[in-house]
Amino acid sequence: MINQEFKAMLSNKNVIRNMAEFAAARGKEIGYENVFDFSLGNPSTVVPQEVTDYMIRLLQEKDSLALHGYSPTTGNVLYKEKIAESLNERFGMEYTGNHIFPTTGAAGALAHAVRAVTKPGDEILLFAPFFPEYTPYLTKAGLTMQVVPADTETFQINFDAFEEMLSEKTAAVLINTPNNPSGVVYSEETLTRLAKILYDCSDRYGHNIFLISDEPYREILYQGVQAPFVSRFYDHTLVCYSFAKSLSMPGERIGYVAVNPRCEDAEYIVPMCGQISRGIGHNCPPSFFQIAVAQFPSLTSDIRVYEKNMNLIYDTLMDLNMTCVKPDGTFYIFPKAPEEDSIAFCEKAKQYDLILVPGDSFGAPGFFRMAYCIDTEKVERAMPRFRQFIQEGYGTINPA
Amino acid sequence: MINQEFKAMLSNKNVIRNMAEFAAARGKEIGYENVFDFSLGNPSTVVPQEVTDYMIRLLQEKDSLALHGYSPTTGNVLYKEKIAESLNERFGMEYTGNHIFPTTGAAGALAHAVRAVTKPGDEILLFAPFFPEYTPYLTKAGLTMQVVPADTETFQINFDAFEEMLSEKTAAVLINTPNNPSGVVYSEETLTRLAKILYDCSDRYGHNIFLISDEPYREILYQGVQAPFVSRFYDHTLVCYSFAKSLSMPGERIGYVAVNPRCEDAEYIVPMCGQISRGIGHNCPPSFFQIAVAQFPSLTSDIRVYEKNMNLIYDTLMDLNMTCVKPDGTFYIFPKAPEEDSIAFCEKAKQYDLILVPGDSFGAPGFFRMAYCIDTEKVERAMPRFRQFIQEGYGTINPA
Numbered sequence: 030m031i032n033q034e035f036k037a038m039l040s041n042k043n044v045i046r047n048m049a050e051f052a053a054a055r056g057k058e059i060g061y062e063n064v065f066d067f068s069l070g071n072p073s074t075v076v077p078q079e080v081t082d083y084m085i086r087l088l089q090e091k092d093s094l095a096l097h098g099y100s101p102t103t104g105n106v107l108y109k110e111k112i113a114e115s116l117n118e119r120f121g122m123e124y125t126g127n128h129i130f131p132t133t134g135a136a137g138a139l140a141h142a143v144r145a146v147t148k149p150g151d152e153i154l155l156f157a158p159f160f161p162e163y164t165p166y167l168t169k170a171g172l173t174m175q176v177v178p179a180d181t182e183t184f185q186i187n188f189d190a191f192e193e194m195l196s197e198k199t200a201a202v203l204i205n206t207p208n209n210p211s212g213v214v215y216s217e218e219t220l221t222r223l224a225k226i227l228y229d230c231s232d233r234y235g236h237n238i239f240l241i242s243d244e245p246y247r248e249i250l251y252q253g254v255q256a257p258f259v260s261r262f263y264d265h266t267l268v269c270y271s272f273a274k275s276l277s278m279p280g281e282r283i284g285y286v287a288v289n290p291r292c293e294d295a296e297y298i299v300p301m302c303g304q305i306s307r308g309i310g311h312n313c314p315p316s317f318f319q320i321a322v323a324q325f326p327s328l329t330s331d332i333r334v335y336e337k338n339m340n341l342i343y344d345t346l347m348d349l350n351m352t353c354v355k356p357d358g359t360f361y362i363f364p365k366a367p368e369e370d371s372i373a374f375c376e377k378a379k380q381y382d383l384i385l386v387p388g389d390s391f392g393a394p395g396f397f398r399m400a401y402c403i404d405t406e407k408v409e410r411a412m413p414r415f416r417q418f419i420q421e422g423y424g425t426i427n428p429a
Numbered sequence: 430m431i432n433q434e435f436k437a438m439l440s441n442k443n444v445i446r447n448m449a450e451f452a453a454a455r456g457k458e459i460g461y462e463n464v465f466d467f468s469l470g471n472p473s474t475v476v477p478q479e480v481t482d483y484m485i486r487l488l489q490e491k492d493s494l495a496l497h498g499y500s501p502t503t504g505n506v507l508y509k510e511k512i513a514e515s516l517n518e519r520f521g522m523e524y525t526g527n528h529i530f531p532t533t534g535a536a537g538a539l540a541h542a543v544r545a546v547t548k549p550g551d552e553i554l555l556f557a558p559f560f561p562e563y564t565p566y567l568t569k570a571g572l573t574m575q576v577v578p579a580d581t582e583t584f585q586i587n588f589d590a591f592e593e594m595l596s597e598k599t600a601a602v603l604i605n606t607p608n609n610p611s612g613v614v615y616s617e618e619t620l621t622r623l624a625k626i627l628y629d630c631s632d633r634y635g636h637n638i639f640l641i642s643d644e645p646y647r648e649i650l651y652q653g654v655q656a657p658f659v660s661r662f663y664d665h666t667l668v669c670y671s672f673a674k675s676l677s678m679p680g681e682r683i684g685y686v687a688v689n690p691r692c693e694d695a696e697y698i699v700p701m702c703g704q705i706s707r708g709i710g711h712n713c714p715p716s717f718f719q720i721a722v723a724q725f726p727s728l729t730s731d732i733r734v735y736e737k738n739m740n741l742i743y744d745t746l747m748d749l750n751m752t753c754v755k756p757d758g759t760f761y762i763f764p765k766a767p768e769e770d771s772i773a774f775c776e777k778a779k780q781y782d783l784i785l786v787p788g789d790s791f792g793a794p795g796f797f798r799m800a801y802c803i804d805t806e807k808v809e810r811a812m813p814r815f816r817q818f819i820q821e822g823y824g825t826i827n828p829a
Contacts, residue, residue, distance in 0.1 A: 030600070030636045031694045031701065032548050038704040039697065046502055075493035088485045093475035097678040102446055133533060133682075133710065140710025148432050162707060169708025200430070236430045278497040280716025282533075294431045297439065301431065304438040307562060308569025309709040310533065310540025315718065316680025 044161060044390045045069065048375075052384040059382070065411035066384040067399040070209065070360065072277040074330040074402075080276060084321045097316055102303045104131035104285075105319040112285055115326035120258035123290050130302040133282040133314045135245045136166065138269035140309060141302040142286050143170045143201065146239040146267065151200035153241075156186055157392030158363060160209045160243075164390075167203070175199075179393045184211035184354050184363070185219045192226060197234040202227065207246040207256060210391050210398040211363040212339070212356020214256045224263040231265070237293045240266045245284070248275040248329045250358040251336045264291040267298070272322055274360075277330040283318040335360040338401040338408045345412045349419050360402040363388065367423040371397050381418040383411065444561060444790045445469065448775075452784040459782070465811035466784045467799040470609065470760065472677040474730040474802075480676060484721045497716055502703045504531035504685075505719040512685055515726035520658035523690050530702040533682040533714045535645045536566065538669035540709060541702040542686050543570045543601065546639040546667065551600035553641075556586055557792030558763060560609045560643075564790075567603070575599075579793045584611035584754050584763070585619045592626060597634040602627065607646040607656060610791050610798035611763040612739070612756020614656045624663040631665070637693045640666045645684070648675040648729045650758040651736045664691040667698070672722055674760075677730040683718040735760040738801040738808045745812045749819050760802035763788065767823040771797050781818040783811065 045068055052066035087096055103109075109126035116122050132138040147153060149171025155163060157179040167174050175194050180187040204223075206215040215223075223240075231237045242259040247270065250256055260266040271284035288298045306312055313319070339356055346353045346364050353364035366374040371387040375397055378385045388396030401408055445468055452466035487496055503509075509526035516522050532538040547553060549571025555563060557579040567574050575594050580587040604623075606615040615623075623640075631637045642659040647670065650656055660666040671684035688698045706712055713719070739756055746753045746764050753764035766774040771787040775797055778785045788796030801808055 031546055031697060032544060034548070035545065035701040035704045036694075036697055038707075039700050043502070043707075069499070071494075071499050073494070076497055081488055081493070085485055085488045088481055088488070093481070093677065094471075094473070097476055097680050099469070099471050099679045102443070134712060136712045137710040144432060145435065146431055148434070165704075165707035166710065277493065279499045280497050280713070282712065282715055294436075297431060297436055300439050301435040304435045304565075307438075307443075307565035310537040310566065310711070311709075312534060312536045312682065313680070315682055315715050317717075318715065 045386055048384050048386050051379065055382065062407070064382050064384060065407065065414060066403065067401060068384045068386055070274075070400045070402060071279060072274055072330070072360070072402050073404060074277045074332060074334060076277050077325070077328055077330055080321065080325055080328070083324055084317075087317070087321060091320075096320060100131070100313040100316050100319060102313075103299055104129070104313055105316065105323065108319040108323040111323040111326045112287070116287060119327060120261060122258070122260060124287060125290070127299060128288045128290055128295065130286040130288070130299045131314050131319055132284045132286060133311060134273060134279070134284045135243060135269050135271035136162070137282065137311060137314070138271065138284045138286045139166050139241070139243060140170070140311070141305050142241050142267040142269050143167060143172065144305045145298050145301050146241070147172055147200040152196070152198040153201045153203055154191070154194055154199055155203040156191070158184065158208070158210050158388060158396065159392050160205060161390040163203065176392045181365070181393070181396075184208060184213040185215060186223060188222060188226070195226070195230050199230070199234070199238055201239040201241055203241045203243065204259065205243040206259065207249060207358040209246065209359060210361045210388070211354060212359040212361045213354060214250070214254060214357040215259075217257045220257055220259060220262040227263055227265075237265045239292075241269060242266055243269045245271040245274050246359040249332055249335060249360065251339070251356070254357040256358065260287070260289045264289055265293055267292070275329045276322070276325065281315070281318050283314050283322055334405055335402060337405055338403070341405070341408050341412060342399060342401055345415060349416060351419070360400055362399050362401065363391075363393070363396050364399075366395055366397050367419060369395055371395050377422055378418055381414050383415060383418055445786055448784050448786050451779065455782060462807070464782050464784060465807065465814060466803065467801060467811075468784045468786055470800045470802060471679060472674055472730070472760070472802050473804060474677050474732060474734060476677050477725070477728055477730055480721065480725055480728070483724055484717075487717070487721060491720075496720060500531070500713040500716050500719060502713075503699055504529070504713055505716065505723065508719040508723040511723040511726045512687070516687060519727060520661060522658070522660060524687060525690070527699060528688045528690055528695065530686040530688070530699045531714050531719055532684045532686060533711060534673055534679070534684045535643060535669050535671035536562070537682065537711060537714070538671065538684045538686045539566050539641070539643060540570070540711070541705050542641050542667040542669050543567060543572065544705045545698050545701050546641070547572055547600040552596070552598040553601045553603055554591070554594055554599055555603040556591070558584065558608070558610050558788060558796065559792050560605060561790040563603065576792050581765070581793070581796075584608060584613040585615060586623060588622060588626070595626070595630050599630070599634070599638055601639040601641055603641045603643065604659065605643040606659065607649060607758040609646065609759060610761045610788070611754060612759040612761045613754055614650070614654060614757040615659075617657045620657055620659060620662040627663055627665075637665045639692075641669060642666055643669045645671040645674050646759040649732055649735060649760065651739070651756070654757040656758065660687070660689045664689055665693055667692070675729045676722065676725065681715070681718050683714050683722055734805055735802060737805055738803070741805070741808050741812060742799060742801055745815060749816060751819070760800060762799050762801065763791075763793070763796050764799070766795055766797050767819060769795055771795050777822055778818055781814050783815055783818055
């Protein structure tokens with residue numbers, strides 16, 4: 030008999046993918062260029078030419094067995110060392126290659142990190158708004174999710190709620206900065222306070238609470254913004270990373286877990302990830318991409334387009350007198366809907382061929398996400414339509 | 430606290446990898462060319478030049494977003510369709526792209542297939558000798574493994590033992606043909622009898638028993654050998670495949686699950702695999718390799734070297750009067766050790782710089798595996814050493 034639990038999940042699909050599928054279907058009717066699809070976080074910039082050139086050279090020149098053969102159990106040594114070096118230089122850390130576990134993207138990284146530092150039945154705390162896929166990632170590892178309600182004024186951390194929800198059952202805390210969906214970067218002040226609470230609670234409950242920091246947007250920052258490196262604030266931190274967004278290759282599934290050398294049992298965690306892989310069918314990301322990306326651990330695609338798009342949208346929102354925290358980076362923005370029911374709001378938007386994602390599955394009903402990793406030309410064309418939708422549906426919020 | 434179960438696994442590592450690591454360490458002492466390393470199933474032939482050329486052309490010509498962007502949830506449509514067509518043409522099946530789920534190698538395929546058709550607590554039957562990694566693959570999906578003892582005369586199926594072990598708790602049966610470690614292909618007769626028993630038991634127990642057929646060596650066949658296509662014999666079959674061995678790219682993690690269109694609930698299984706992915710951090714194999722391999726679903730590397738190597742080893746074994754079933758394909762051979770304790774035998778072999786893997790973790794103590802996916806020149810040099818080891822350790826088995 031097929032597995033009834035997974036069969037039941039079929040009727041409860043990823044809300045973002047559902048919206049993207051609606052956009053694709055509508056595109057077949059009216060031309061996709063006429064659908065203002067803000068659903069998917071699929072980078073719109075290209076892979077840097079020097080990375081493409083290097084990949085071509087690898088295929089032309091490198092020995093086939095060395096290029097396409099099995100990686101060692103815990104990954105390609107050069108890839109691990111180059112990432113450690115890059116993190117050390119940029120963030121003043123002391124990683125070695127032995128602290129880096131290569132993974133198939135950030136999803137693979139999270140699958141390993143959460144299993145390494147929790148056991149089924151444990152609680153993990155995370156903060157709204159959060160990437161909805163965390164729900165299957167965490168619950169299928171046997172964890173109970175405790176969602177700390179959002180601080181909707183700033184999208185930093187709601188510390189009062191957080192402190193109330195921490196308990197001796199808390200094995201780990203998951204954060205995501207720069208944040209999907211809010212675009213906000215956690216400030217030094219936020220991270221300092223978070224670390225202090227985690228140290229205090231670890232003492233109080235007699236076990237270290239691990240911090241899992243999901244950082245796929247770490248390099249997608251707007252002018253003047255610095256993103257503090259989370260692991261510098263708290264020893265027991267595992268970073269989950271993917272080159273999906275920084276090198277615009279989300280389909281290639283290349284990322285890593287970086288274990289803070291000062292973390293409890295740091296020396297075991299990467300080898301344990303190798304064991305975790307055996308149970309979930311992982312066995313290292315593609316050898317070719319490990320070898321290729323090892324040459325470019327700090328490079329990013331040309332990401333200026335995202336800030337340009339963000340400003341176009343943010344200015345329109347402000348002009349319409351809507352409520353929105355301005356993003357510090359990523360390619361997302363998370364405004365407050367002009368009605369309480371953000372699912373209804375996003376349904377109505379479809380009639381204007383505006384594809385928005387309601388905040389409910391991000392743990393923040395009443396808000397909606399726009400992913401603006403699309404051509405600026407399309408954002409420009411979308412703004413009058415968005416303005417029309419708001420004005421027709423909700424009146425002239427801004428009488429000017 | 431770190432997960433104690435995975436920590437405990439660190440002292441109980443993959444026996445094949447341990448042998449390979451010993452070989453690498455010994456290679457540093459005396460030169461790897463002097464270590465006769467038969468431990469790892471890492472293909473020794475190169476990726477076909479036309480595949481490499483095509484990958485270069487993709488990088489030179491194809492749009493970066495289309496090449497490196499996210500795959501759809503259940504994989505690249507072209508890859509799925511091309512695989513379906515290839516299987517239909519070669520094996521007279523009726524797959525469509527909707528029956529194919531792209532995975533990160535055969536390990537990824539198995540991780541999805543077993544979760545799709547079982548639930549934690551179910552029993553799965555498999556046959557010795559078997560690939561040792563099946564143990565973590567299956568037990569970490571919550572299954573209880575029931576290992577049917579080997580038919581050591583033929584390495585076909587020990588049907589008497591099999592029928593005794595089937596019960597109403599049996600949710601699935603796992604086979605691997607051509608087989609790692611024996612190199613044997615299950616005959617038409619074996620598969621016909623297996624299917625009949627599975628149909629009968631499905632009737633008797635009131636639920637269909639699924640057959641999971643792990644086929645990464647399907648194309649590695651020796652002269653005159655035909656491998657019957659398992660799914661033709663039994664409707665409720667899920668094929669797990671990887672291009673690792675056929676295209677000599679094991680590090681690239683590109684494979685699939687193929688769901689027999691006549692399988693119970695066939696239409697649900699691929700979408701369910703998409704849901705299973707969300708829980709284990711999978712999210713499709715690399716887009717680049719799906720697009721590349723879609724052009725070559727039936728091609729293989731030049732695999733003649735494996736048969737040449739096999740014959741060299743098999744002839745030596747026969748000359749030494751040792752007992753061995755002759756392989757039909759793969760790049761493995763699984764002879765009987767000349768002493769009962771095959772772990773001791775393989776330890777002694779190390780003194781001759783012969784790296785062999787004991788059969789114990791394959792469920793067949795008393796046997797040992799040689800992976801001969803190495804240069805023929807090295808096999809030739811290894812045979813006198815092997816002969817010396819047997820003769821010095823175990824006397825002249827063959828007085829001629």
